[in-house]
Amino acid sequence: MKTFPVIAGALMATAAQAETLTVYTYDSFTSEWGPGPAVEAAFEAECGCDLEFVAVGDGAELLSRLKLEGARTKADVVLGLDTNLTAAAEATGLFAPHGVTGDWTLPVDWADATFVPYDWGYFAFVYDNTKVSNPPKSFAELADSDLSIVIQDPRSSTPGLGLLLWVKSVYGDKAGEAWASLNDQVVTVTKGWSEAYGMFLEGEADMVLSYTTSPAYHLIAEEDASKSAAAFSEGHYMQIEVAGKIASTDVPELADQFLAFVGSDAFQSIIPTTNWMYPAVTPAAGLPDGFSTLIQPEKALIVPAAKADAVRDAALTEWLAASAK
Amino acid sequence: MTRTTTLGALALGVVVCLTLGTLVAVAWRAEGAGGFGPADWAAIRFTLWQAALSAALSVALAVPVARALARRRFPGRGILITLLGAPFILPVIVAVLGLLAVFGRAGILSQALIWAGLEPVSIYGWHGVIIAHVFFNLPLATRLILQGWLAIPAERFRLAASLGFAPSDIFRVFERPMLREVVPGALLVIFLICLTSFAVALALGGGPRATTVELAIYQAFRFDFDLGKAALLALVQFAMGAGAALIAFRVAIPGGMGGGLDRAVTRWDGGGWLVVQDVLCIGLAALFLVLPLSMIVARGVPELMSLPGSVIEAAGLSIVVSLSSALLCLSLALPIAALAVRRGSALVEGVGYLTIAASPLVIGTGLFVVVFPIMDPFALALPVTALVNAAMALPFALRALTPALAGIETNFGPLADQLGLAGWARFRRLWLPRLRRPLGFSGGLAAALSMGDLGVITMFADPQTATLPLQMYRLMGAYRMDDAAAAGLLLLSLSLVIFWIFDRGGRVDADA
Structure with missing residues (x-):
């Protein structure tokens, strides 16, 4: 905020x-x-x-x-x-x-x-467990679902960039195609995390790209257990x-x-x-x-800092190409 | 004589530097930039097709509304037509917030759909951009087309009634030829306006799918700090704007801001179900325009008393920027108009209209490139904003001032020459009193446009400086929608009040 x-x-x-x-x-x-x-x-x-x-x-x-x-x-x-x-x-x-x-x-x-x-933390899609009963367990399930998501622009936001590298780590050369199918779910791409999380809380989307630790905020600060992070079998980006x-x-x-x-x-x-x-x-x-109470990812993904810039450039080009259609 | 030339040349120089000069700076910087990626081409394509679709939709919807307004007389018709001029000075970001409250997933339309058991709608993406553009340009198109209708002499309708014309005959004989004349101009004007759309796409675009070239310039600049890419995109933007403007000048453009539209021609046609149709058209159009703004008022009023200090501070800055912009705009417009009238030169006036094709973000990029090596560009955020806003309002000011000044010179010029009334005295004794109205009107327009502008300031603002529209956008970003609505209400009021004060000031003491 x-x-x-x-x-x-x-x-x-x-x-x-x-x-x-x-x-x-x-x-x-x-x-x-x-x-x-x-x-x-x-x-x-x-x-x-x-x-x-x-x-x-x-x-x-x-x-x-x-x-x-x-x-x-x-x-x-x-x-x-x-x-x-x-x-x-x-x-x-x-x-x-x-x-x-x-x-x-x-x-x-x-x-x-x-x-x-x-x-530090793990990126994850956060949802309202009173509204979404069957959360996706992988990117593939998310792409096949009819759930709407809000994500952040990788050029302005570190969670957005994290998602870009998460998808790249999971899909490698197929990342462009993965984005093409994920984009059906995307309601909007916000400039920063605050905008996206605010939109999710106001009900503009079913899920939002955030962290596995985000539900702790609702649990501890608001005594509200209705928010959960979806555990993905491909692992979570750190x-x-x-x-x-x-x-x-x-x-x-x-x-x-x-x-x-x-x-x-x-x-x-x-x-x-x-x-x-x-x-x-x-x-x-x-x-x-x-x-x-938070989910613990089975697998932690991260691109080494020295390589991140090169991977980012390639992944950004793929994302832009897939998302501009 | 010489003073007119000097001042006029100076003002023209400023305009040329701002438009072509910044373009040269940008082009020089763009050298060595890589080519366009698929996302850049997508932005170019999107800019063109959204502008075309926005123009087509606005005009298509405006035709029945204008026809209904031409055919009917009812209490409040005059006010409604005046209100159709209001979106012109309505801050874009305020309208966006209002549209979100109506068409957003949490807005009243979606609530109604959910209540009816249907899927809620989302406003983010290309359709949000189009809705916002139609919101702004439907009123403009309606006014332009209504003028066409009202220009059909009353006697024709009298004759048509006595000949027993059906509505289809009236359409065939009067309305179709009139529309063929008026519609192309209206389409082009709206196309040109939507071509430089920035704030709408920024707030509602929803990512790379709906990015305009203006927004892409901002992103290349702010996200990637890729000045070369920003410059290359700026060249494309200028080419598109100049191309559309050239075509527009060749097509007869109906006058946009004329008053006295309330004269209703007596009509004998249009009974029966056409009454229903007209009532529906006017009702729906009014609802579409009034509802979003009512939402802002409803949501903003309760918060107005508890506005954050940052909003008040931003409002203060915006007032200063807006008044400076009005002053700058008139200081450019008057000498150019004087020179154009004195020399009878269409070229002089044409140069003054250059800023129609220029885009604020292109000028902004150019100024940044020029200023950056010398000093901190962020220290110049407010002066640059005032200057660019003044340049953007210049064509409207020239359009109001030049004909008025030409009229003064035709009527009083020879007498003034005989009396030796020249220079400053001529300006003060002859021009100023007789130019009060156009001066007040164009000053008010410049001030109001500047007050609501969310464009170049987004490039130059540092985190601690904000004009009111930028502060409002930041509040929206933090999802503090109630505060944003209150800031929006304040912004809307300031824009209208500042226009009213200037315009009113121009009318005081005016000859009855």
């Missing part, structure tokens, strides 16, 4: 000489119910600075925004890219190494010197979300401090019940209760 706490934050900053750390992120991160407010309060208490979140659409738009702004960018830290974009982001030359060592509890080993992971420091920042120490904070328990314990993802370091208190 796009809120603009930025302006309010700037107005309330009474200590005029306090340094400001500007963090570009995606819009749902800064929403009232997202991690933004809690992270801001926790970090500002630690740094004695002013943390300013700037919401820039969805994750993939963050990267194009940076390319547009180039070295002139006002961002000190960018939070919200994922491993599908890290190679392309690094190629811009705008990022600096982080030097953070964390006790990551990620399902993969982490050795990226430029980006700090902050959470997303690891990352943050990185902009090389041209005028507050490098503050940026380093923030990235170290990202790996700390204070930050990580906020993530599960605000960003509704698995934390990159399991908090001391463990995961919240509702998380044990």
Whole structure:
């Protein structure tokens, strides 16, 4: 959800000489119910600075925004890219190494010197189990069903890009044909995750591309067990979300401090019940209760970060060709 | 004399730089860009066929509505015809929100269908784009065609009645020839308008299936930061616009904004079931136009008092942008009109009309390419928006000002010359008082169009800057539909009020 706490934050900053750390992120991160407010309060208490979140659409738009702004960018830290974009982001030359060592509890080993992971999850189609009684168990079943879905544009949204690579990982050379049959289900392609999830909740579609962890939000925050994620037999694509420091920042120490904070328990314990993802370091208190009810994919799929850019380009061409018809 | 030439040349220079200059910048940047992929060709095809279909549907539906309005007189007819002019200054994004409330899957039409045991409809995709275009252009087409009908002299109908013409005879003898004259122009105007459709496709297109070239330019720019691709698409967009505009100039275009349409010719035909048909046509058209806007009002009013601060801030920016745009537009239009009248030059006026073929996103791309190496383009978001909006309103301003100024010069020019009334004095003593009406009208139009514009601002805005239409679009993106409706209501009111103030201002003190 796009809120603009930025302006309010700037107005309330009474200590005029306090340094400001500007963090570009995606819009749902800064929403009232997202991690933004809690992270801001926790970090500002630690740094004695002013943390300013700037919401820039969805994750993939963050990267194009940076390319547009180039070295002139006002961002000190960018939070919200994922491993599908890290190679392309690094190629811009705008990022600096982080030097953070964390006790990551990620399902993969982490050795990226430029980006700090902050959470991870599996993409999945989420549906209302009071309306959809027989959810699809694979892409093929979804394509054969009469269920409508909302997806996100892979050019602007990291879930959209995740789906693109998910389909590519499952279907390989046949991905174009798979899209051609899946497209009958697609009501619309939104710019970002927030739009799509909002449309799903308003009843504009039967299913929405989101995460296996999304039902936990409804379960824990709303005590509503009506949302489920459909388990696909082909496996689920994994997303690891990352943050990185902009090389041209005028507050490098503050940026380093923030990235170290990202790996700390204070930050990580906020993530599960605000960003509704698995934390990159399991908090001391463990995961919240509702998380044990979530589906566990039989198989995790991911394209290695180094290859993601090339695979993305090929998959994007196929998707555009299939979807433009 | 010389001042007219200098100022006129200066204004023409600005227009040429904005249209052809940006095009050159874009073309220079497009060099080395790869060719088009299938999605780009799809966008070009979609742009052309949706514009053609939108034009055909709007005109086809407008014919019976215009005929009904020409044939009937009823209380509120004048207001209805005036209202048909309103979509012209209606912010696109407001209309889109209203159409969603009616035709969306959660909208009232779908609710009715579900209630009747049928499948709900979805507005996303090409049909949503077409519905929105018909919503905007059905009223325009109706007004254009109605003018054709009202231009048929009353005496003809009198004669037809005395000869005992059936409705089919009237159609054959009067209406068909009239339509053959009026319809091509109406089709072309609407085709041209739909060719540059951006905000509608952005909000309702639903992905690559329904992407216009304008939207593809935005995507190449914002999603891929592929300036070469954006530039190449911009060239295609300009070529399509220029082609359609050239054809349009060759076809007689009926005047679009004329007043005094309320004179109903006395008619003796059209009794019986034709009454039912006419009532249905007028009723359905009015419902189609009024319902979406009523939904905005109904949903927006309760939230109006609790609008987020960001919306108020955006409204303030929009007012500034819109007033600047009106001022800029008049500062361009007056010198061009003066030069055109002084020189009697159709070429001068023709250059002023260049922006009809230009597209805001093409100009935006060009300005970005030019500005980027020198300074931060995002710092210029608001000035660029005001300038591009002014350029887009220029043809309408010229159309209002040039004939009026020509009339003044014909009637009072020789006397003013004898009196030695020249330069600033001539402008202040002779032109200004007599140009108040067209100045007020075109200033109001420029201000209202700028107020509602959601185009070039989407390219240049940084996350913390937004005009009211952009802020409203962002609220829609966050699915805060109640807030969006309230912002839409505010936007709609501001557009209408700012037009009214200008237009009214032009009429104060006017000779009775």
